[in-house]
Amino acid sequence: MELSIILVNYNDRRHVEECLLSLQKAASAIEHEIIVVDNDSEDGSREFVVRAFPAVRLIVNSENTGFSRANNLGVRESRGEFVLFLNTDTVVPPGAIRGLLDHLKFEVSAGAAGPALLDGRNSFQVSFGRRVNFFAQFWQKLILNPYYKRFLKKSEKIRCVGWLSAACLLCRRKAFEQAGGFDENFFIYFEDIDLCGRMRKDGWKLFYVPHIRVLHDGGATTSRRPAASRLEYRKSQLYFYQKHNSRSSVRLLRLYIKLNVAFRAARGVFRGEEGAALRQDYQELLERNEGPR
DSSP states (O other): OOEEEEEEESSOHHHHHHHHHHHHHHTTTSOEEEEEEEOSOOSSHHHHHHHHOTTSEEEEOSSOOOHHHHHHHHHHTOOOSEEEEEETTEEOOTTHHHHHHHHHHHOTTEEEEEEEEEOTTSOEEOOEESOOSHHHHHHIIIIIHHHHHHHTTTOOOOEEESEEOTTEEEEEHHHHHHHTSOOTTOSSSSHHHHHHHHHHHTTOEEEEEEEEEEEEOOOTTGGGSHHHHHHHHHHHHHHHHHHHSOHHHHHHHHHHHHHHHHHHHHTTTTOHHHHHHHHHHHHHHHHSOSSOO
């Protein structure tokens, strides 16, 4: 089989129908399989997939195992020479998947390729980057991201990059498996940057292909619980720094998080029982040992 398409669903009934409908056209001329790994959804989305898309293979977890573990499960159950990781809040236009596949087949050194991601207002999302550390992240957010969002509207240059977003990420199975798959210590966030880094260490190249464009709503599951999602972001960010960066970079990040938590506390973000519990979670996160989990 040429292609396996893997989606992780968690209570995203609102988007999953449009995504799967777009795949019926986008992948129609490709020998493929579609696997949806459901992380114990309670919104009727998994029942809907069974009813409306009988050709889609549904794997149901008994709990929310996170993005990395669910995707790894999907890969183990798949057969394609290439694997497309796709968020449920994406819409893939005809020709997009074939374009990414052709690029990977032409570039034998390519381990993965990703398209330009646009939101519903046709605004470009920054879905690639290079090194990630404390100062590089500030540079990316303050300088590069605003620049890229304007620049990418005009650029169609394929570029070799350091990482690609897993919202729509086409991988050569050989490269994915050689890298060891997603690190399951990442529940959500940073798992794609970590995977891409390990692919590059193995000698594979990663390509951003801007003339191929995919719609991505963004935050389909995380936007419903922004405070909890922010905490998960910090957990993954700290783990990523501990795994890939110097101790000084980890210390700077810890200091920044402490100051951020103090600032939010002063603004009354941690009021009530739920807020107090959230602040305690941050405290426990910051008190953990600095070594990788």
